[in-house]
Amino acid sequence: MNPDIVKERQNASFDVQKLTYILDGGPEKTKRRREISLVLNDPDFDEEDPNFLSRSERYEQAVRKSAQMILKLREYGISDPAEINCYKSVVRGNFHESLGLHYVMFLPTLYSQCDQEQSKKWLPLATSFEVLGTYAQTELGHTHLRGLETTATFDPTTQEFVLNSPTVTSIKWWPGAGKTSNHAVVLAQLYTRGKCHGLHAFIVQLRHMDTHEPLPILVGDIGPKFGFSEVDNGFLKLDHVRIPRENMLMKHVEPDGRYVKPASAKLTYGTMVFIRSLLVGLSALVMAKSCTIAIRYSAVRHQSEIRSEPEPQILDYQTQQYKLFPLLATAYAFSFVGQYMTETYYRISGDINQGDLSELPELHAVSAGLKAFTTWTTNTGIEVCRMSCGGHGYSRSSALPDLYAEFTPTCTYEGENTVMMLQTAYLVKSYRQAKAGEQLRGIMSYLNDMEQRHVRAHPASARPALVDINDLSDLVESYKLRAALVESAAKSIQQELQKRRSHEDAWNNSAIDLVKASDAHCHYMVVKLFTDKLSEIGDPDINLVLTTLAQLYALHGIALNSGDFLQAGLLTVPQMQQIPVRIKELLCLIRPNAVALVDAFDFPDKVLSSVLGRYDGNVYENLFEWARRSPLNATEVHESFHKYLK
Numbered sequence: 001m002n003p004d005i006v007k008e009r010q011n012a013s014f015d016v017q018k019l020t021y022i023l024d025g026g027p028e029k030t031k032r033r034r035e036i037s038l039v040l041n042d043p044d045f046d047e048e049d050p051n052f053l054s055r056s057e058r059y060e061q062a063v064r065k066s067a068q069m070i071l072k073l074r075e076y077g078i079s080d081p082a083e084i085n086c087y088k089s090v091v092r093g094n095f096h097e098s099l100g101l102h103y104v105m106f107l108p109t110l111y112s113q114c115d116q117e118q119s120k121k122w123l124p125l126a127t128s129f130e131v132l133g134t135y136a137q138t139e140l141g142h143t144h145l146r147g148l149e150t151t152a153t154f155d156p157t158t159q160e161f162v163l164n165s166p167t168v169t170s171i172k173w174w175p176g177a178g179k180t181s182n183h184a185v186v187l188a189q190l191y192t193r194g195k196c197h198g199l200h201a202f203i204v205q206l207r208h209m210d211t212h213e214p215l216p217i218l219v220g221d222i223g224p225k226f227g228f229s230e231v232d233n234g235f236l237k238l239d240h241v242r243i244p245r246e247n248m249l250m251k252h253v254e255p256d257g258r259y260v261k262p263a264s265a266k267l268t269y270g271t272m273v274f275i276r277s278l279l280v281g282l283s284a285l286v287m288a289k290s291c292t293i294a295i296r297y298s299a300v301r302h303q304s305e306i307r308s309e310p311e312p313q314i315l316d317y318q319t320q321q322y323k324l325f326p327l328l329a330t331a332y333a334f335s336f337v338g339q340y341m342t343e344t345y346y347r348i349s350g351d352i353n354q355g356d357l358s359e360l361p362e363l364h365a366v367s368a369g370l371k372a373f374t375t376w377t378t379n380t381g382i383e384v385c386r387m388s389c390g391g392h393g394y395s396r397s398s399a400l401p402d403l404y405a406e407f408t409p410t411c412t413y414e415g416e417n418t419v420m421m422l423q424t425a426y427l428v429k430s431y432r433q434a435k436a437g438e439q440l441r442g443i444m445s446y447l448n449d450m451e452q453r454h455v456r457a458h459p460a461s462a463r464p465a466l467v468d469i470n471d472l473s474d475l476v477e478s479y480k481l482r483a484a485l486v487e488s489a490a491k492s493i494q495q496e497l498q499k500r501r502s503h504e505d506a507w508n509n510s511a512i513d514l515v516k517a518s519d520a521h522c523h524y525m526v527v528k529l530f531t532d533k534l535s536e537i538g539d540p541d542i543n544l545v546l547t548t549l550a551q552l553y554a555l556h557g558i559a560l561n562s563g564d565f566l567q568a569g570l571l572t573v574p575q576m577q578q579i580p581v582r583i584k585e586l587l588c589l590i591r592p593n594a595v596a597l598v599d600a601f602d603f604p605d606k607v608l609s610s611v612l613g614r615y616d617g618n619v620y621e622n623l624f625e626w627a628r629r630s631p632l633n634a635t636e637v638h639e640s641f642h643k644y645l646k
Ligand SMILES: CCCCCCCC/C=C\CCCC(=O)SCCNC(=O)CCNC(=O)[C@H](O)C(C)(C)COP(=O)(O)OP(=O)(O)OC[C@H]1O[C@@H](n2cnc3c(N)ncnc32)[C@H](O)[C@@H]1OP(=O)(O)O
Pocket: 100, 101, 104, 135, 137, 138, 143, 144, 145, 146, 176, 266, 269, 270, 272, 273, 275, 278, 279, 282, 360, 361, 364, 413, 414, 415, 416, 419, 423, 425, 426
């Protein structure tokens, strides 16, 4: 064990194990997670570092691993979805799996959109993996749902739907598992009795069940990408492909071609809401991994000098702390927000299953906003962690390049982030309702205060600054008032309308304000949820260290967005000047606990797959050992010497 890292652990002021329990949701859950993690010792999962393989080899290795996972899950009798998720996330490490779409989109779509008869037919096939599915929605030319071109036209004479990609732009593009899957949920515009009824979901067989040869359908892999090398994102061109009427999910078309309206057309989009909710938790996980790597490495790396003494640990540089500790605080904040998002998703979708759709718009708005907010922040954070590790951070052995390449598309898939932020129509709507005197419920209820509390932009001089920057509840209140930026967005739309612009143009001309408002709303939610969580934590040592992190998270956010807080008169200039001073104090308070705080995330070394983030801190000898395994070192003299240099 590296002596620096041993010393760091001795300095911790709290019980790391107890903090792990809090993050997992209780000691039982930690115990079970650790039991599941023992799978890492299974030699059947031994594999080559994907960084040393070609794309085709990576795909093959990933398929082998996916197949092994299925067999092992059966062998160990793991069937609880949360446990399957935990198992798979341990085995997958930092990469994705070829069968990922089957689990996260195909199966959930079947679960939520099959009627009884369909469930009876499709669920046994899909859960036994005879049917391997993907989710084919996006097209070469469009992702916007109303713009999708693929059609499904009902033919009452044969009781079939005819699926067609009429143009090049209508070819399905990006669905995972182009080579792996034999079925797809295809999203297409439904036509019956000559009328279009919008987007609906259909189960389409793509490949022969025995030979895996494509049916008369053009299907394949779209080629190498920035990351996602384990995943065969695919194309799919349907040329008048016929499927039985029973393959339409939720069966909205009667045998005579009559269309039966669903309770809400948006239920078809349910799987996207599910994944957006999950991505909040994924952001927390990846931010936690990145911080673990960068902070452990910073504790063992010595460089340069502060005083004329031996080289200090780079973690002692104030600038290094300023790079990493706000991200550490973010990792904790997002962990608690991820827990909230999961609970909220299951609560509201439970109500939806019972026929109560009243909270669907809020679930959509919150999951879209938090997905965008947390993935954007994490995306930037991984890169900060990488650069904070200097040259060794650039090596694939650090895992940080892979974490970035695998994570960055979360800002794009499942709804491009700006587009998701613009789903703030709900916020503006809520603002208008509150202004009209309606009492809002749930997370939007802070807008009820608008009129009474004059929550709106004021010049600094007009508002007495009562905020104590050391008091978290005051900071939460300030974020809440800043979230009233939605008023500026609503006003901008109003002004545009007064200029006789159409509603659509008024919206587009206010889009920057709308995204800012959405961002401020999400930021408020994160600060509030982090602060609320503290009241549940009884252990005084842990409460203290997490309070320090929450303060850092809140103050760092204010420092980055000082213009908003000053403009709205929420803080004065002298208070703003105090914030960097307080931030520096908080960095010093966090410093002795930094390594313990990342240890509490409890990532096994094999899951981190990072030479820099090793628990034992023995970085250099392992870096050397990793480099020696590079395929270029397989021979002492590379063949290119004989071919070209000699
Ligand atoms: C541990 C977890 C690991 C997870 C790892 C996952 C790895 C998997 C890897 C990759 C998977 C990637 C899969 C995909 O990307 S699938 C494709 C995803 N595509 C999208 O997300 C498209 C984004 N676009 C949209 O969703 C829509 O186009 C839109 C931007 C929302 C606009 O939709 P539409 O045209 O219908 O709507 P309007 O703007 O006119 O809005 C109409 C009203 O409907 C409301 N609305 C929209 N969407 C929803 C919804 N999902 N639920 C509820 N309500 C919704 C909208 O707010 C409007 O409401 P109003 O009251 O104003 O009328």
